[in-house]
Amino acid sequence: MAEIFANIETWLVAMGAWAYFVAPLVMAVVSILPIPAEAPAMVNGMLFGALVGSAITWIGAMAGAWISYEIARTWGRSLALRMVRQESMQRLDDVAAHAGWWGLLALRFVPVVAFTALNWGAGLCDVPRWRFLWTTALGILPGVVLFTTSGVGLGAIWRRSPPVAAATVAGVVLLAYFWQRRRRAARAAAN
16 A cells, blocks of 8 residues: 555656646546545645645546536436436426525535535536536535645655555545445445
8 A cells, every 4th residue: 555655646746747737637537436535635635735735636526526517417317317207307306406505515514425426416406507516616625625634644644654654544445435335235225
């Protein structure tokens, strides 16, 4: 694990100014796919510091969220209507409309609601674009700052003791993995 972080850091540092383009691009791709974005956010903190790292993480996450939303809005609804009845989609639209901006913003602060699923779902449910964008921009800010600044601290540990830093990252990744597994099992049991 220590070698992986050393290689990522070396690779991004060797990129020079291009790292400021690649890091948000990586964050955007991770935000589109249903994989945890905590690790790239922490790497951004390690490499760029709290302020710039948070900005890079936020920009990349916003770009990925917007791309997911637009894909779901453009092609997702017709695909979903092939799989579920129109009435079911209408009920989903009604729930989203009833929740309004407050409900969408509140869901951004609930850790058990997957970031990626909310992005795709908002596009699928015809949530207005501006509402989606501003609630996402505001709602992801606490997590962006938390995980990116965690990376700053991890970077300090990394420079002093790479094995401790690697163990910390491995622990965070394992906790995220088991937390997600538990959440999926709870959802499966509820259905």
